[in-house]
Amino acid sequence: MAHAPEPPFTHDRTPRIGILLANLGTPDAPTPAAVRRYLAQFLSDPRVIEIAPWAWKPILHGVVLRVRPRRSAKKYEAIWTRDGSPLLVFSQRQRTLLLGYLGQRLKAAGYPADLCPVELGMNYGNPSIASAIDRLRRSHCEKILVLPLFPQYSASTTASSFDAVVAQLRVMRRVPALRFVESFHADDGYIKALAQTVNDYWMKHGRPQRLLLSFHGMPRRTLDLGDPYHCFCQVTARLLVRELGLAADQWTLTFQSRFGKATWLQPYTAEVLKTLGSQGVARVDVFCPGFVADCLETLEEIGIEGRATFMAAGGREFHQIPCLNQHPRWISALADLAFRNLAGWLAPPPDVDARELTKVRARALGAPR
Secondary structure: OOOEOOOOOOOOOOOEEEEEEEEEEEOOOOOHHHHHHHHHHHOOOOOOOOOOHHHHHHHHHHHHHHHHHHHHHHHHHHHOEOOEOHHHHHHHHHHHHHHHHHHHHHHHOOOOOOOOOEEEEEEEEOOEHHHHHHHHHHOOEEEEEEEEOOOOOOOOOHHHHHHHHHHHHOOEOOOOEEEEOOOOOOOHHHHHHHHHHHHHHHHHHOOOOEEEEEEEOOEHHHHHOOOOHHHHHHHHHHHHHHHHOOOHHHEEEEEEOOOOOOOEOOOEHHHHHHHHHHOOOOEEEEEOOOOOOOOHHHHHHHHHHHHHHHHHOOOOEEEEOOOOOOOHHHHHHHHHHHHHHOOOOOOOOOOOOHHHHHHHHHHHHOOOO
8 A cells, every 4th residue: 555755854843733614515516517516526425325235336326416406506506605605614714713722722721733633634625635734734733633634433424434534544654643533512502503503593583483403304213223422412402402591392303305215213303393384383494413513404404404394384484503613612612622632642742740730631621720
């Protein structure tokens, strides 16, 4: 196996600790050709489609990639922005803001402000995880913290990020030290950021009769095979509604994005919206805690399709609450999460004696002194 050349080495350089934010991915453009390229990569991943390749490939190339790209491209076109794909735009902003938050905390704690470069990589599409790791290595990162932006672990998302990272490490001569954040579904900062996002929205727009917490769906068999995703969604939902102070009849957990004829995790978001509309529930708000950035599944599937489903069934008012995106509470929580997972990697800063070390670490972590 040929190895990629290493960055030029100098003995006087300061080793850095890189942070890799990983997200799912997006087409490069809202066109059938771009969507076809993206779907071909996405739906060829055995983590995503757990069907034997000999059975799945004829369906993928003979049916799915002939029909779905044109239909999906229209959906992407409906939510595409002047700056590009919403998922990519918000993910890039999160990367930039996190870099700034980390720099401020590192500097305040006595470390070089540029000690921890941050890069964004996508499981599928651009910018790739491979290119993000390459950028971190060229920035002289000898250690890398991989932080997938999937709060609830699933083999089809989180593990796919790990696969992409390992695939790039296989072609590197010098493999960096590696840490991997498996999930943060119950992280206090994440939960409080979700609650603040919802409350901020309600302060401006009032409250609904029912709040739907809609998570991305997975085939039911993944639960039977031991994937913890369903359980982690339940935990996030319970912690969030407790933070919001909601009673049991004020909210419902649902799952969206069903694909194919197999049974998926239930209840289905679309069916619940239809039922609530027919029962005379006047206003429904939908929030998607499993997505840290707005994307096709939130803006089009919920904001457009979900709205149409609810209104056609008799509902009168529908709100899609924006995701965490660039909310300051979320960026702060993301920085906290990164710092906690860097524990032990951050050597004492220069000229800090042992008596001050505890205070320095407390300041870096944002803890009270």
